[in-house]
Amino acid sequence: GAVVSQHPSWVICKSGTSVKIECRSLDFQATTMFWYRQFPKQSLMLMATSNEGSKATYEQGVEKDKFLINHASLTLSTLTVTSAHPEDSSFYICSANRGRTETQYFGPGTRLLVL
Amino acid sequence: AQRVTQPEKLLSVFKGAPVELKCNYSYSGSPELFWYVQYSRQRLQLLLRHISRESIKGFTADLNKGETSFHLKKPFAQEEDSAMYYCALSGSARQLTFGSGTQLTVLP
Numbered sequence: 001g002a003v004v005s006q007h008p009s010w011v012i013c014k015s016g017t018s019v020k021i022e023c024r025s026l027d028f029q030a031t032t033m034f035w036y037r038q039f040p041k042q043s044l045m046l047m048a049t050s051n052e053g054s055k056a057t058y059e060q061g062v063e064k065d066k067f068l069i070n071h072a073s074l075t076l077s078t079l080t081v082t083s084a085h086p087e088d089s090s091f092y093i094c095s096a097n098r099g100r101t102e103t104q105y106f107g108p109g110t111r112l113l114v115l
Numbered sequence: 116a117q118r119v120t121q122p123e124k125l126l127s128v129f130k131g132a133p134v135e136l137k138c139n140y141s142y143s144g145s146p147e148l149f150w151y152v153q154y155s156r157q158r159l160q161l162l163l164r165h166i167s168r169e170s171i172k173g174f175t176a177d178l179n180k181g182e183t184s185f186h187l188k189k190p191f192a193q194e195e196d197s198a199m200y201y202c203a204l205s206g207s208a209r210q211l212t213f214g215s216g217t218q219l220t221v222l223p
Contacts, residue, residue: 032209034210034211042215042216043201043213043214043215043216044159044201044211044213045213046210046211046212049209049210093158093159095159095211097209103149103161103164104161104211105161106151106158106159106160107158108157108158109158
């Protein structure tokens with residue numbers, strides 16, 4: 001149990017376009033989901049906390065207008081990278097808490113390449 | 116502020132040798148500590164959490180509040196243990212703060 005999926009697994013887009021990444025909890029409900037960014041050979045950096053039915057909480061330095069997060073249901077959160085630029089190229093990973101547990105279950109990640 | 120430090124970026128040991136991956140943390144309250152592992156081309160997955168006090172794949176970790184450490188240990192390393200290991204801390208906001216990770220390589 002506790003499977004988290006992400007779609008797409010990789011995406012290549014032109015500079016200036018917007019890209020939407022989906023994160024789904026497949027066999028449990030997640031009131032809280034998290035979005036991370038990981039650069040090559042570096043650790044995961046928390047971008048934002050996504051709460052079902054309310055606005056996301058962004059970490060310092062993360063532009064909320066650039067990285068739009070929507071958590072419309074208990075099993076789905078989306079991250080939209082608006083007007084993507086090459087510097088947005090990265091590996092984006094989501095995770096979800098199951099119930100009240102502190103354990104986070106991670107998706108497989110989405111690799112974004114902006115040309 | 117919460118902070119997790121993993122001082123070793125790379126660690127190599129021979130098969131059958133003991134291994135210890137170091138993790139120190141900084142947090143003013145009572146944290147929950149985790150070890151996550153990422154095998155090559157796989158997603159991050161939970162290895163163990165301190166409150167469970169369990170042994171997974173032969174690994175154990177003890178929370179030492181006095182030294183603010185949560186080192187990961189295994190008495191006899193196996194080649195399949197080669198992976199990236201992340202120590203993480205969860206505070207009151209349920210957010211995870213990750214250490215920078217340690218790439219463990221177990222040599223034959």
